[in-house]
Amino acid sequence: MDADLFTAAAEDRQAREPGRSPLAVRMRPRTLDEVAGQKKLLRQGSPLRRLVADVGGPAATSSVILWGPPGTGKTTLAYVISAATDRRFVELSAITAGVKEVRAVIESARREMGMTGRETVLFLDEIHRFSKAQQDSLLPAVENRWVTLIAATTENPYFSVISPLLSRSLLLTLESLTDDDIRELLHRAVADERGLAGALTLHQDAEEHLVRIAGGDARKALTALEAAAGTALELGEGEISVEITEQAVDKAAVRYDRDGDQHYDVASALIKSIRGSDVDAALHYLARMIEAGEDPRFIARRLMISASEDIGLADPNALPIAVAAAQAVAMIGFPEAALTLSHATIALALAPKSNSATTAIGAALADVRKGLAGPVPPHLRDGHYAGAKKLGHAQGYVYPHDLPEGIAAQQYAPDAIHGRHYYEPTRHGAEARYADVVEWVRGKLQGD
Numbered sequence: 001m002d003a004d005l006f007t008a009a010a011e012d013r014q015a016r017e018p019g020r021s022p023l024a025v026r027m028r029p030r031t032l033d034e035v036a037g038q039k040k041l042l043r044q045g046s047p048l049r050r051l052v053a054d055v056g057g058p059a060a061t062s063s064v065i066l067w068g069p070p071g072t073g074k075t076t077l078a079y080v081i082s083a084a085t086d087r088r089f090v091e092l093s094a095i096t097a098g099v100k101e102v103r104a105v106i107e108s109a110r111r112e113m114g115m116t117g118r119e120t121v122l123f124l125d126e127i128h129r130f131s132k133a134q135q136d137s138l139l140p141a142v143e144n145r146w147v148t149l150i151a152a153t154t155e156n157p158y159f160s161v162i163s164p165l166l167s168r169s170l171l172l173t174l175e176s177l178t179d180d181d182i183r184e185l186l187h188r189a190v191a192d193e194r195g196l197a198g199a200l201t202l203h204q205d206a207e208e209h210l211v212r213i214a215g216g217d218a219r220k221a222l223t224a225l226e227a228a229a230g231t232a233l234e235l236g237e238g239e240i241s242v243e244i245t246e247q248a249v250d251k252a253a254v255r256y257d258r259d260g261d262q263h264y265d266v267a268s269a270l271i272k273s274i275r276g277s278d279v280d281a282a283l284h285y286l287a288r289m290i291e292a293g294e295d296p297r298f299i300a301r302r303l304m305i306s307a308s309e310d311i312g313l314a315d316p317n318a319l320p321i322a323v324a325a326a327q328a329v330a331m332i333g334f335p336e337a338a339l340t341l342s343h344a345t346i347a348l349a350l351a352p353k354s355n356s357a358t359t360a361i362g363a364a365l366a367d368v369r370k371g372l373a374g375p376v377p378p379h380l381r382d383g384h385y386a387g388a389k390k391l392g393h394a395q396g397y398v399y400p401h402d403l404p405e406g407i408a409a410q411q412y413a414p415d416a417i418h419g420r421h422y423y424e425p426t427r428h429g430a431e432a433r434y435a436d437v438v439e440w441v442r443g444k445l446q447g448d
Contacts, residue, residue, distance in 0.1 A: 023226035024219045026194045027185070028076050035073055035080070036218060037181035038174055047170055048077070052084040063142050063149040065127070065166065067157050068174025071217030074152035075125065077172075081150060082121040088112060089121050094129040099137045106141040113146065120147045127151040128160035135162045142168050176216030183211060185218055189225055200229055205242035213249060224249045267302055270345075274303075275310040279349035286345050296337040300326035303344050314354035314429035321347050352429025360423040367417055374414035409447035 029035045041048045066074040082089040109120035141147045189195035214221035227248040232240045270285035307322040325344035329337035381393035398408035425435040
């Protein structure tokens with residue numbers, strides 16, 4: 001059972017026992033000083049500190065976008081910012097709420113401000129799930145400060161949040177917690193009255209296991225600790241051992257959001273590891289994608305791109321291997337597709353590298369976009385239709401197959417780019433042969 005299932009189980013218990021919230025909720029920091037990690041955001045004089053300290057001032061009414069991985073404290077900071085003054089706090093999730101719910105909150109906030117002068121903080125979780133039109137509905141309220149918006153997202157806000165909203169908000173970037181931050185949280189949860197209240201002790205090996213599976217996610221660490229504590233109590237043990245922890249947490253869930261930044265970050269790391277010929281790192285990132293349930297066709301597509309982008313003619317077999325892998329995984333799927341993807345990843349990582357195909361088409365496209373095109377030379381134009389001969393089309397064209405070496409000394413490129421060289425072969429792997437050939441061919445074309 002993974003941490004997400006633990007969370008679901010904890011929420012189910014909370015529904016049956018309203019007085020007993022999940023450990024991660026009970027241990028939520030009440031002040032900035034209780035927040036674990038985020039040293040940059042919490043340093044003295046930081047925008048976050050000023051936001052909380054400037055009660056009644058302009059900073060206190062700034063809207064905020066909190067961007068960071070799961071379990072880094074986005075919801076916690078929203079509560080802390082709200083609690084800094086006696087402001088009304090309303091929480092919505094973009095997963096379940098829509099424009100109707102947002103407008104209702106805004107209208108209620110306007111009435112509250114008009115009647116009592118009390119401000120409203122709207123915490124909108126998962127704002128990246130709102131469409132552009134839905135995000136647009138927030139603009140008047142933010143612009144007129146009818147509400148102080150605190151929005152949380154796990155995705156890059158420069159891509160997922162509309163520019164007008166982003167420009168009107170303070171962007172705070174949260175980082176994954178360090179191992180020491182997670183240890184501090186675990187120690188506090190074991191001892192604190194809101195947590196386990198010292199009813200159990202945590203063995204060091206169990207602590208390290210919890211730190212490892214947390215992966216920088218505070219919520220995951222506390223949820224797993226709660227599950228382990230429950231197992232220990234059921235067994236009548238006074239200490240949470242590593243065996244009990246492993247029993248309670250069968251598997252460390254890989255933190256990887258297939259619809260978010262992690263999806264692209266891990267895919268990028270896979271391709272860059274292949275490009276750098278680090279086969280072990282490439283296999284690590286491949287394993288993370290497989291374990292997280294990534295679509296094998298997406299992985300295969302990335303490998304096909306890598307075969308042309310980073311290997312090219314240095315190993316002409318790279319692209320056929322990647323294409324064959326893509327065809328295979330489409331037919332067999334997981335779990336067997338993992339073998340095929342491993343096969344292709346290893347082959348690509350260990351292949352000689354050349355980006356000459358990438359730079360060649362890039363240079364050619366750049367010239368075309370600059371307007372360096374010009375008319376096709378007359379002798380290369382189509383001469384098969386009536387009247388083409390009168391226009392001089394195809395006149396003077398030399399058929400290369402009629403020559404002993406198969407190369408005709410004639411101009412192929414338009415005048416605007418005649419003599420420009422786009423393809424610059426490397427001497428890596430099989431491309432060394434192309435380097436010799438292209439030099440000889442270019443000479444022949446010039447009549448040398």
